[in-house]
Amino acid sequence: MTDCTEPSTPSTSSTLYIHPRREPFEHGLIPIPKLIFTDGVQTLGPLKDKLIQRSTQSPNRRVDLLAVSEILQISPDHARLVIDTLSTVLDTNSDPLVAAELSEVDSVDVDVCDLVLFLYIQSYKRLLPRTHKDSASVADVWPSTSAFDGYLSALSPLQFVRSNSRRFIPSQADEEAHQLSYLQKHLANILSLLADSVEEEGEGEGEESLVLTMEKLDHLEFLIYFGEKGSERIPLSLATPFFANTDPDMPAAPVPATQVLDWLLQNITSTLENISERVSAKENGLPSVSDQDVPMGDSCGSLMKASATARGPCFIEGISKSSYLKQASDLHGSSVKVVNCHDSVIYILAPLRYATIYGCSDATIVLGAVGKAVRVEHCERVHVITAAKRICIANCRECAFFLGVNQRPLIVGDNHKLQVAPYNTFYSHLEEHMNQVGIQATINRWDDPVPLGVVDPHDSLSHPAGVSDVQAECATCLDPDQFTNFLIPNWFEGESSGSTKDNPFPLPDAYMSSQRRNNNNLGEIKQNLRETQLEDSRKRELASALHVYFKDWLYASGNIRQLYCLQGD
Structure with missing residues (x-):
C-alpha cells in the first residue's frame, strides 16, 4: 500500500x-x-x-535593482x-513586488x-539527513551506481530516501x-537589524538603545508566524502583548527590542x-488526534492516506511501479512534496503555490x-512536466524537464x-489553474x-574542498526530433x-x-500498411515484430509507467 501523508506539528491544546x-528556507x-x-x-x-x-524617502524605505546590484556588489x-x-x-500579496506583473518587476522597488x-537567512544550512544503518536495504532499493556516490558516499540523500523508511528522512x-x-x-541579531536607535534619557545621557515599532515587528512575519491547525495566521503585532490593544487611530509607542527578544525566545522554547x-x-x-489519517482514493483505486491540515505540505511518498493521481479536490493545502517515488507516473493536476520533488528516480x-x-x-532519470512561475534544479542526473516557466x-x-524542453502536455483545467496562480x-x-x-553552501551534504568556484554544468535543449507530446488520460470526462x-x-x-x-x-506508415498486400502468415509476422519493437520502445522511453494504472490491484 502506498502512503500519502502530511506530517504536521499542531499543538495538542488551545495554546498558539x-x-x-x-518557504524562505526551502525556496x-x-x-x-x-x-x-x-x-x-x-x-x-x-x-x-x-x-x-x-x-526612497517614504514610510517603507525601498530600493531599486540598481541599488541592490551596486551596494551588494553583484551583477544586475x-x-x-x-x-x-x-x-x-x-x-x-499587498507588497508591490508581489503584486507586480512579470514585465514590471525590474522597475518595482524592494523593501x-x-x-x-x-540576506540574513542566506547563512542557513539545511538539515542533515539521518544516517542509514541498513546498507543492505539501500542496495536492494537502489542497486545501480550513482554519480553522487563518489563524494556523498553513505550520506547520499539518494540512498536515504530509497530506504522506503520515513525514519531516515527529516520529518x-x-x-x-x-x-x-x-x-x-x-x-x-535579526531584531537589531530591524530596530531603530533612540537616545536614552536620564543618567546615561548619550547612550542609545534599540526599539521596535509595530511596523518593523510585522516584518518578522517573513520568517515566523502564529497559528494552528485549521486556523488563520495571526498578525505578529496582534499575537504579542506589546501592540495587541493598540488604537488604530493612534501610533503605537515603540517597544524596547530586549523585551521583544525575551518574549519571542520564550515562545520558541515552548x-x-x-x-x-x-x-x-x-x-x-x-x-495523537492531530496525526490521524483520512483515507482518500487515487486514480487506480488503491487506498491512499492524507491528513488534512492548514499547515505543512501534502507528502506524496514511496510510490513505486504505479500510476498516481491527485486533483485539486484531493489536496488540503497549496504545497506538495513528492519524495522517494520510483518507476512511476505521478499526476498532480491542481493549482499550487509551491512544489518540491526530492529523491525520485525513473519516474x-x-x-x-x-x-x-x-x-x-x-533525482535521477526523472521527467518533470510543469507549468510554473519559476523552477530550481539541484543535484540531479539524467533528468528531462518539459517546462512552461515565466x-x-x-x-x-x-x-x-x-x-x-518546451512544455508538452495539457489537461482540461490547466488554463483555469494557470490563471488562478x-x-x-x-x-x-x-x-x-x-x-x-x-x-x-546551504546543503549540509557539501562537496570536497577545492570545487567552490567550478562552473555548474548547465542543461542542454532536447533535440526537436526527440520531442513528443505527453498524453494525460481524461479519467473524469463528463464529471x-x-x-x-x-x-x-x-x-x-x-x-x-x-x-x-x-x-x-x-x-504515411499507416497508409502504407493499409495498402500492403500480405499473406496471413506474413501479417502475423509483421504484427509480432511490431509488438516486440513497441514493447522495447515502451521500456526504453519509460512510457511503460503510464500503463501501471491499467493493472489490477
Whole structure:
C-alpha cells in the first residue's frame, strides 16, 4: 500500500505556538557566495545603512535593482535573481513586488527590511539527513551506481530516501525544529537589524538603545508566524502583548527590542519543547488526534492516506511501479512534496503555490500549475512536466524537464546530463489553474537556464574542498526530433470539463516542425500498411515484430509507467 501523508506539528491544546515559515528556507536560498554573510550584523549592518541611504524617502524605505546590484556588489542579473526570489517567498500579496506583473518587476522597488531579512537567512544550512544503518536495504532499493556516490558516499540523500523508511528522512517536525533553532540562535541579531536607535534619557545621557515599532515587528512575519491547525495566521503585532490593544487611530509607542527578544525566545522554547514531546510520543506509539489519517482514493483505486491540515505540505511518498493521481479536490493545502517515488507516473493536476520533488528516480511527474516555485533535488532519470512561475534544479542526473516557466530556470549544485524542453502536455483545467496562480502562457523561459556553482553552501551534504568556484554544468535543449507530446488520460470526462483543449504554451518553430514531420511520417506508415498486400502468415509476422519493437520502445522511453494504472490491484 502506498502512503500519502502530511506530517504536521499542531499543538495538542488551545495554546498558539510560534512557527517558522518554511518557504524562505526551502525556496528562498540562493547559492551566491557574496550573499552569504556568516558574521551576523557586522557586514549586514553597514549594508543596511547604505541601502537606507539609497532608499526612497517614504514610510517603507525601498530600493531599486540598481541599488541592490551596486551596494551588494553583484551583477544586475544576480540582483534581478535576488529580487525575483524574494518576491517568490514573501507572504503578503499587498507588497508591490508581489503584486507586480512579470514585465514590471525590474522597475518595482524592494523593501529594505524584507531584503535584509532575506540576506540574513542566506547563512542557513539545511538539515542533515539521518544516517542509514541498513546498507543492505539501500542496495536492494537502489542497486545501480550513482554519480553522487563518489563524494556523498553513505550520506547520499539518494540512498536515504530509497530506504522506503520515513525514519531516515527529516520529518516536517525535524525541519521545523531545525529552522526554529536557527532563528533562536540568530534572533538577537535579526531584531537589531530591524530596530531603530533612540537616545536614552536620564543618567546615561548619550547612550542609545534599540526599539521596535509595530511596523518593523510585522516584518518578522517573513520568517515566523502564529497559528494552528485549521486556523488563520495571526498578525505578529496582534499575537504579542506589546501592540495587541493598540488604537488604530493612534501610533503605537515603540517597544524596547530586549523585551521583544525575551518574549519571542520564550515562545520558541515552548514550541521546541512541544515538538520534542510529540515526536517522543509518536516514537513510543502513543496516538495523537492531530496525526490521524483520512483515507482518500487515487486514480487506480488503491487506498491512499492524507491528513488534512492548514499547515505543512501534502507528502506524496514511496510510490513505486504505479500510476498516481491527485486533483485539486484531493489536496488540503497549496504545497506538495513528492519524495522517494520510483518507476512511476505521478499526476498532480491542481493549482499550487509551491512544489518540491526530492529523491525520485525513473519516474514521470506532472505538476499542474505552480504559482510560486518548484524545486527538484537529488533525482535521477526523472521527467518533470510543469507549468510554473519559476523552477530550481539541484543535484540531479539524467533528468528531462518539459517546462512552461515565466522565469529563467535555476540550475544549482552538481548536475549531470540535464535536458530542458518546451512544455508538452495539457489537461482540461490547466488554463483555469494557470490563471488562478498567475502563470502567463505567452512567456516561456524554458531554454534560458541560469547555472550557478557546483557547491550549494546551504546543503549540509557539501562537496570536497577545492570545487567552490567550478562552473555548474548547465542543461542542454532536447533535440526537436526527440520531442513528443505527453498524453494525460481524461479519467473524469463528463464529471468535470474545462476549457483547455491544447497545449497553452506556443511551441518554438523547430519543435513544431518536428512534430508536424513526425505526424506526417506516422500517417504515411499507416497508409502504407493499409495498402500492403500480405499473406496471413506474413501479417502475423509483421504484427509480432511490431509488438516486440513497441514493447522495447515502451521500456526504453519509460512510457511503460503510464500503463501501471491499467493493472489490477
